[in-house]
Amino acid sequence: MSNSxxxxxxxxxxxxxxxxxxxxxxxxxxLIEEVDLLRALHVHKETVLKRVSVPPPTVSDTGKExx
Numbered sequence: 001m002s003n004s005x006x007x008x009x010x011x012x013x014x015x016x017x018x019x020x021x022x023x024x025x026x027x028x029x030x031l032i033e034e035v036d037l038l039r040a041l042h043v044h045k046e047t048v049l050k051r052v053s054v055p056p057p058t059v060s061d062t063g064k065e066x067x
Contacts, residue, residue, distance in 0.1 A: 005046045007039045 007021040012029045019027040019039035023046070027038040 005043050007043055009036050009039060 004022045007019055007025075009017050009019045009032065012018040015031075016029045017032045017035045018029045019035045019042070021039070021042060025042055027035050027042075029035075030038075
């Protein structure tokens with residue numbers, strides 16, 4: 001799978017659509033508004049949220065969390 005997240009919405013069945021992403025992700029087949037929202041959420045998650053990395057808290061010998 002690619003690390004690129006270029007995506008688009010395509011006609012699928014009749015009045016339904018499906019979103020596809022270059023990374024291999026794809027949405028369910030549904031109405032255009034829902035599919036476009038899923039596409040936008042996917043790209044947002046992959047490009048913004050994955051850049052923010054917060055290290056998990058560690059546990060000391062006494063069992064207290066260290067931040």
